[in-house]
Amino acid sequence: MTNEELFSAVAIAAWKRVVVSVEKQVSSFSDDEVLMEVAPGRNRVYYIVGRLAAIHDRLLPMLGIGDRLHPELDDLFIEHPDRTFADRLSPTQVNRTLVEVNTAVTRGVEVMAPLDWLKKHAAVSEEDFIKDPTRNRIAVLESRTAHAMYHAGQIRLLKKS
Amino acid sequence: MTNEELFSAVAIAAWKRVVVSVEKQVSSFSDDEVLMEVAPGRNRVYYIVGRLAAIHDRLLPMLGIGDRLHPELDDLFIEHPDRTFADRLSPTQVNRTLVEVNTAVTRGVEVMAPLDWLKKHAAVSEEDFIKDPTRNRIAVLESRTAHAMYHAGQIRLLKKS
Numbered sequence: 124m125t126n127e128e129l130f131s132a133v134a135i136a137a138w139k140r141v142v143v144s145v146e147k148q149v150s151s152f153s154d155d156e157v158l159m160e161v162a163p164g165r166n167r168v169y170y171i172v173g174r175l176a177a178i179h180d181r182l183l184p185m186l187g188i189g190d191r192l193h194p195e196l197d198d199l200f201i202e203h204p205d206r207t208f209a210d211r212l213s214p215t216q217v218n219r220t221l222v223e224v225n226t227a228v229t230r231g232v233e234v235m236a237p238l239d240w241l242k243k244h245a246a247v248s249e250e251d252f253i254k255d256p257t258r259n260r261i262a263v264l265e266s267r268t269a270h271a272m273y274h275a276g277q278i279r280l281l282k283k284s
Numbered sequence: 285m286t287n288e289e290l291f292s293a294v295a296i297a298a299w300k301r302v303v304v305s306v307e308k309q310v311s312s313f314s315d316d317e318v319l320m321e322v323a324p325g326r327n328r329v330y331y332i333v334g335r336l337a338a339i340h341d342r343l344l345p346m347l348g349i350g351d352r353l354h355p356e357l358d359d360l361f362i363e364h365p366d367r368t369f370a371d372r373l374s375p376t377q378v379n380r381t382l383v384e385v386n387t388a389v390t391r392g393v394e395v396m397a398p399l400d401w402l403k404k405h406a407a408v409s410e411e412d413f414i415k416d417p418t419r420n421r422i423a424v425l426e427s428r429t430a431h432a433m434y435h436a437g438q439i440r441l442l443k444k445s
Contacts, residue, residue, distance in 0.1 A: 129420065130401075133422055136423075137426050162323035241291070256285060272430040272431070277440075
């Protein structure tokens with residue numbers, strides 16, 4: 124393996140670990156549990172799952188691996204806080220959407236050429252990228268992996284230990 | 285910057301972001317808040333902070349950047365669950381220990397040569413490393429960054445929003 128392959132393989136493995144872990148955790152919940160808050164007065168699992176789906180869906184164009192599958196999620200899970208609207212998706216639908224989006228991202232990152240990880244991501248300008256070449260695709264993947272871990276820690280609090 | 289420098293700079297920046305964020309969050313808490321559970325029946329912030337200090341302390345030998353500063357933390361925060369013992373450290377002491385350990389780790393990772401990140405970490409055998417060269421130092425740093433994010437998400441639940 125080249126050095127670039129090693130660095131990117133480590134980041135891809137971390138991404139896969141967290142999305143599989145979140146999907147597994149969420150699929151172990153009943154619908155009622157998905158609708159519970161992770162702590163009193165905090166977001167419901169439902170909202171966190173929808174939010175992860177929306178954020179991960181944005182990765183597709185950001186990493187140059189495809190068009191968005193579910194741009195409609197932004198209104199529900201990014202632009203407005205939990206419980207702004209009556210739920211438009213069932214718990215099962217929101218869980219399935221996360222799996223669908225994660226699967227598309229994972230497929231795309233697995234076939235990315237190692238050197239392409241150092242290219243700019245789609246949400247940074249050429250100008251800004253020249254100033255700061257760490258605003259690259261691998262930084263985006265690692266940031267989303269970290270973000271998913273952040274919410275995985277919250278979802279975990281609902282598990283019967 | 286070389287490719288190896290770019291890849292390692294991204295991972296180091298992510299590490300720094302999460303440790304600074306956790307330290308800032310924790311330092312905003314009163315002693316009473318540090319002693320609160322992140323959710324009913326779950327670990328206290330106190331225990332999570334001690335655990336992060338212990339796990340990060342282990343990074344020093346694991347990454348080959350120094351000896352452990354606080355091996356005594358393992359007994360309190362890794363080998364036994366929260367509230368096994370009466371607290372032997374005050375909330376202030378446990379917070380300070382985390383900052384001390386994080387500072388030592390950050391200093392060490394900042395001066396690591398980019399190619400050294402692909403060397404084996406100290407907790408894997410030569411034999412296993414040959415079989416799987418992704419069991420390297422950058423994988424350990426990224427895994428600890430992800431772990432810290434996991435707990436950052438939990439600690440965040442206590443913040444008055």
